[in-house]
Amino acid sequence: MAGETAAIALHAVHALALLGDPRVEGCVRKIAAINKPWFKRQIRTRLKQTLDTWKPTDPAQAEHPVGVLIRLQVESLV
DSSP: OOHHHHHHHHHHHHHHHHHTOTHHHHHHHHHHHSSOHHHHHHHHHHHHHHHHHHHHHOGGGGGSHHHHHHHHHHHHTO
C-alpha cells in the first residue's frame, strides 16, 4: 500500500467514524483482513486518540452512538 493511498484511507475511515457512518464497520473489517499490521495499528491509534480526547471533556460522549461505534471499531482491531 503506497503512502499516499494509506494516508487517504486513514483519513477516510476516520471521517466515516466521526460521522457515525455504519460503513466504517465494513472498512475496518477489510483493514483487519489485510496483512498490513502497521496500517491496522495506525487506524486503531487514530480512533483510540479520538475516544481519549472526548473522555476528559465529556464522559457522556463515550456512550453516544458515535462513541460506541468508534469504540467497537477500536476493539475489533486488537
